[in-house]
Amino acid sequence: xxxxxxxxxxxxxxxxxxxxxxxxxxxxxxxxxxxxxxxxxxxxxxxxxxxxxxxxxxxxxxxxxxxxxxxxxxxxxxxxxxxxxxxxxxxxxxxxxxxxxxxxxxxxxxxxxxxxxxxxxxxxxxxxxxxxxxxxxxxxxxxxxxxxxxxxxxxxxxx
Numbered sequence: 489x490x491x492x493x494x495x496x497x498x499x500x501x502x503x504x505x506x507x508x509x510x511x512x513x514x515x516x517x518x519x520x521x522x523x524x525x526x527x528x529x530x531x532x533x534x535x536x537x538x539x540x541x542x543x544x545x546x547x548x549x550x551x552x553x554x555x556x557x558x559x560x561x562x563x564x565x566x567x568x569x570x571x572x573x574x575x576x577x578x579x580x581x582x583x584x585x586x587x588x589x590x591x592x593x594x595x596x597x598x599x600x601x602x603x604x605x606x607x608x609x610x611x612x613x614x615x616x617x618x619x620x621x622x623x624x625x626x627x628x629x630x631x632x633x634x635x636x637x638x639x640x641x642x643x644x645x646x647x
C-alpha cells in the first residue's frame with residue numbers, strides 16, 4: 489500500500505494540479521480521472537502534451553459518452569476548471585461543482601486525435617495571486633462503426 493501512495497503522490501506532484509505547493513502533496517488532493525478501462529493503444533505525440541498526461545479515451549463519431557475528472561487546491565481554495573483547447577467538435581467540458589469536479593461529454597462529430605487541455609485555476613482571497621495548472625487528456629474519435637454488407641454471389645452460383 490505504501491508503494492501505491494508514493495506513486496500517487498509522485499503523479500500528483502508531476503501533474504501540477506495541486507496548485508501552489510512547496511511541500512509534499514496533500515494525500516487528499518490528488519488528481520483523479522475516471523476513464524474507460526477498455527481503451528485501445530495509440531501513439532501519443534508527447535510534444536502536444538501540456539502538463540501531465542491524465543490518460544486517454546476512445547469514442548466513435550455519433551456515439552454518446554464521456555468521463556468525469558477532479559482538480560483540487562491544497563490550500564482549500566475553490567477551483568475553476570475549463571477546457572483550454574482541444575475539445576473534439578460535439579463535446580463540452582462542464583464544471584459540476586466549485587470544488588473542481590468536471591465532466592467531458594457529448595457526441596463527437598468529427599474523427600481524429602484530440603489533445604484536450606484541462607486548466608485548473610484556484611480562486612484565492614486575493615485574485616491577483618490566482619494560480620493555474622494544465623494537464624492533457626488524449627481523446628481518440630474513430631469513424632462510426634458501419635454494419636457489414638452482404639452481397640449476392642452472382643448468377644454462376646445460382647441453381
